Amino acid sequence: MKTRISIQKKVLSENDRLAQQIREELDNRSIVALNLVSSPGAGKTSLLEETLRELSGKINIGLIAGDVQTENDANRLLAAGGRRVMPLVTGGACHLDAKMITSVLVEFELDQLDLLVIENVGNLVCPAGYDLGEDMKVVLISTTEGDDKPLKYPAMFRRSRVMVINKIDLLGTSDFSLEQVKSNAARINPELKIFETSCRDGTGLEAWCSWLVGLVDKAAGLRKSKKLHQH
Numbered sequence: 001m002k003t004r005i006s007i008q009k010k011v012l013s014e015n016d017r018l019a020q021q022i023r024e025e026l027d028n029r030s031i032v033a034l035n036l037v038s039s040p041g042a043g044k045t046s047l048l049e050e051t052l053r054e055l056s057g058k059i060n061i062g063l064i065a066g067d068v069q070t071e072n073d074a075n076r077l078l079a080a081g082g083r084r085v086m087p088l089v090t091g092g093a094c095h096l097d098a099k100m101i102t103s104v105l106v107e108f109e110l111d112q113l114d115l116l117v118i119e120n121v122g123n124l125v126c127p128a129g130y131d132l133g134e135d136m137k138v139v140l141i142s143t144t145e146g147d148d149k150p151l152k153y154p155a156m157f158r159r160s161r162v163m164v165i166n167k168i169d170l171l172g173t174s175d176f177s178l179e180q181v182k183s184n185a186a187r188i189n190p191e192l193k194i195f196e197t198s199c200r201d202g203t204g205l206e207a208w209c210s211w212l213v214g215l216v217d218k219a220a221g222l223r224k225s226k227k228l229h230q231h
Contacts, residue, residue, distance in 0.1 A: 012129065012130075014099075015097050015098045015099070015130055015131065016098075016131055017098075018098035018099055018101075018102055018133075019098040019101075019130075019131035019132055019133040020133070021102070021133070022098060022101055022102060022105065022132065022133025023133040023134075023135075025105075025110070025133075026110070026116065026133065029110050029111060029113070030114075030219040030220055030222065031062075031110060031113050031114065031115065031116055031219070032114065032115045032116070032135055032212075032215045032216055032219050033115075033116045033117075033118065033132075033133060033134040033135050034115070034116070034117045034118065034134055034135065034136060034137075034138050035118045035120060035127070035132050035134035035136070035137045035138065036048070036117055036118065036119050036120060036137075036138050036140060037120045037123075037124065037127045037128075037137055037138070037139050037140070037156060037160070038120075038122060038124070038139065038140035038141060038142075039122055039123070039124055039141070039145060039149075040122030040123075041122070041142075041144075042122070042140050042141055042142040042144075042145065042166060042167075043140065043142055043166040043167060043199060044073075044119050044120075044122070044140055045065075045073045045076050045077065045119065046166075046199040047140065047164065047166060047197060047199055047208075048063065048077055048080075048082075048117060048119060049076060049077065049080035049199070050080075050199050050202075050205050051117075051205075051208070051209060051212065052077065052080045052081045052082050053080060053081060054205060054206075054209045055209055055212065055213070056081050058213060059114040059115055059212070059213060059216050060084070060112055060113050060114045060115070061082070061084065061113070061114070061115045061116075061117065062084040062085075062086075062108050062110075062113045062115070062116045062117070063077050063082050063084065063085045063086070063116075063117050063118075063119065064086050064088050064096075064101065064104055064105075064116070064117070064118045064119065065077055065085060065086070065087050065088065065119045066088045066089075066090065066096045066100075066118065066119055066120050066121045067087065067088070067089055067090070067121065068089070068090055068091075068092060068093070068094070068121055069089060069091070069092070070089070071087040071089060073087075073119060074086070074087035084108060084109075084112070084113065086104045086107050086108065088100055088101075088104050090121060093121070094121055094123050094125070094126045094127075095120065095121055095123060095126035095127040095129075095130055096118065096120050096121060096127065096130065096132060097130050097132070098130070098131065098132055098133060101118065101132050101133060114216045114219075114220070115212060115215070115216055118132055118134060120132075124139070124149070124153040124156045125153065125155075125156075127156070128153070128155040128156040128159055129155070135215075136160070136161040136162065137156070137159055137160040137161065137162075138160060138161070138162040138163075138164060139156055139157055139160040139162070139163050139164070140163075140164040140165075140166055141163065141164070141165060141166065141181070142165070142166045142167040142170075143165065143166070143167045143168060143170045143171050143173075143174065143176045143178075144167055144170060144174065144176070145176070146176070147175075147176050147177045147178075147180040147181035147184065148180075148181075148184055149181070149184075150163075150181065150184040150185040150187070150188045150189075151184050151187070151188070154188045157185055157188045157189050157192070158188050158189050160189065160192065161191070161192065161193060162192065162193045162194075162195070163185055163192045163193070163194050163195075164194075164195045164196075164197055164208070165178065165181065165194065165195070165196045165197070166197050166198070166199065167198060167199075167200075168196050168197060168198040168203050168204065169198040169200050169201045169203065178196070182194060193211075195207060195208050195211070
């Protein structure tokens with residue numbers, strides 16, 4: 001047992017070192033980075049498709065599409081208008097790590113990016129423990145899942161700063177309670193910012209996209225301020 005713990009600590013220590021390098025590189029260019037996580041089928045790729053359609057021509061978005069075996073998600077994002085999309089196939093691993101991100105980040109022209117979204121592998125367990133150099137984790141759940149997800153996977157919700165509740169258009173077709181999931185999430189992380197979205201009828205997408213633009217504008221403002229102080 002001690003050997004396992006020692007190895008795990010070593011793995012995470014190396015991951016954190018690489019993640020910090022990624023974070024510094026992105027910060028130096030004022031690129032906002034999000035780590036988007038969810039269970040399989042909750043709608044990460046659908047949300048990103050709609051985000052691309054809404055923000056095309058407004059901000060420059062880079063996407064890393066993580067998947068266990070296929071490049072299907074990356075192909076969907078390209079078809080939705082993504083100009084800077086990199087697939088990242090893990091070959092069976094249940095999460096992305098900083099070494100994987102480092103390997104594909106070199107394929108981007110970073111000076112042309114405002115926002116980098118990392119679509120993680122569908123899993124609410126393993127990705128919680130791996131820093132990818134992001135500014136924040138965004139956890140997405142859907143109304144087709146249990147409203148007790150925050151209680152069942154507390155590490156992910158505790159380490160996320162934003163929760164997106166997707167497939168709002170399907171409310172009422174199951175026992176999922178919007179009030180209950182918010183209450184459960186607040187018990188784990190009362191600071192969570194919450195969005196309610198539907199990629200089918202468009203509910204909440206304007207608020208979500210406006211928030212993303214706000215993050216980018218804030219990062220650009222900070223960069224401008226730093227340059228002024230340097231001079």
